[in-house]
Amino acid sequence: MIRRVSKLLAAVLLGVAACAAAEPARGWFDLTPEEQQRAWDNYQQYQRMPEHQRGRIEQRQQTFQALPQEERERLRQNYDNLKGLNEEQRREFGEKYRRWKSGD
Amino acid sequence: MRCERAQEWMTVRLDHELSSWRSRRLDRHLAICQTCAAEEVTTERLFEALASLPVISEVPELLEERTLRAIRVIDKEQDAQRSHRRWWSWMELAGPVTSAAAVLVFAVHLTVGEAPTPAPEGVRVVSPQKTATRAGARGAHVARRRAPVPTLTPPPDLAANPDLFVNLPILRQFEKVQHFDSIRSTNAQPNANAANSNG
Numbered sequence: 001m002i003r004r005v006s007k008l009l010a011a012v013l014l015g016v017a018a019c020a021a022a023e024p025a026r027g028w029f030d031l032t033p034e035e036q037q038r039a040w041d042n043y044q045q046y047q048r049m050p051e052h053q054r055g056r057i058e059q060r061q062q063t064f065q066a067l068p069q070e071e072r073e074r075l076r077q078n079y080d081n082l083k084g085l086n087e088e089q090r091r092e093f094g095e096k097y098r099r100w101k102s103g104d
Numbered sequence: 105m106r107c108e109r110a111q112e113w114m115t116v117r118l119d120h121e122l123s124s125w126r127s128r129r130l131d132r133h134l135a136i137c138q139t140c141a142a143e144e145v146t147t148e149r150l151f152e153a154l155a156s157l158p159v160i161s162e163v164p165e166l167l168e169e170r171t172l173r174a175i176r177v178i179d180k181e182q183d184a185q186r187s188h189r190r191w192w193s194w195m196e197l198a199g200p201v202t203s204a205a206a207v208l209v210f211a212v213h214l215t216v217g218e219a220p221t222p223a224p225e226g227v228r229v230v231s232p233q234k235t236a237t238r239a240g241a242r243g244a245h246v247a248r249r250r251a252p253v254p255t256l257t258p259p260p261d262l263a264a265n266p267d268l269f270v271n272l273p274i275l276r277q278f279e280k281v282q283h284f285d286s287i288r289s290t291n292a293q294p295n296a297n298a299a300n301s302n303g
Contacts, residue, residue: 028263035270042272043262047172048154050115060275061268078284079274096290097280098124 025065105133110140114147119276146197153201164211171207175200 031039046054064072085093110133116122117130134141178200262269274281 025265026267028258028266031266031270035266039262039266039269040258042269043259044172046269046272047176050112052112053115053119057272057275058268060278061265061271064271064275064278065267075274075278075281078281079277082277082280082284083273093280093287094120097120097287098127100283100287100290101123101279102125 105129107133107137107140110134110137111143114140114144118147118151121279150197150201153205167207167211171204175204178203 110130113122113126113130117127134144
């Protein structure tokens, strides 16, 4: 009996861990008011994007959603760091990015 | 290079995501293709104009939807006309941007400048102070205020995947964000060999 309960508990814990790794898709009403505001603003920006760019964004969204929680947090943190760069740092980062991208 | 590819790369470059050698290829194309060069100027202006439009007051959802719909309709019409009159496209794009700005200014005038109008059904009224402090503190109320989130159900594609839109800025800069540390540790100055071999 104890063994069976232990197995059941282990299975439940594994399930919980798997669910925690992948970000569950949220509905509109799961968002906070701030997130809803941001989503509305970004939605309008998205609608102005060309079709091929939207396709790229959707692919990236799938990649992002599939990342583990810590990795997503790391990306969010990196985005905050990127956003915090001043104009000069941003220009320099752009240069480095182009060099990084070209594989130098 | 074909103009279709050049135009695709232009928007990628506006996101600072075009590699340097592609950027140089694009520049070479723009140097010889007046149509694409004009297109690039137009696209840059449009992006700048849209980015610089201030959101200074709440706009009724109906008005906002109509405006966006009108812009989309005008944009589609322009796409059709562009193949016949590409050289005139900057004039055509200036129109909707000016119209959008005019509509926004008009909306601001309606909502901030004059007596308060009843909010359309489904639009949340955010600032009840507006009526009380109208005469004296009008200037303070004109300060940047974001459009409120309508309480109505959002459009289907927004409702279907709201996280995509919440995370849109991250997704736009995805590669930079993903490899932020590697990029920062890259040497900014190319050495002579690398510059030569980069062609």
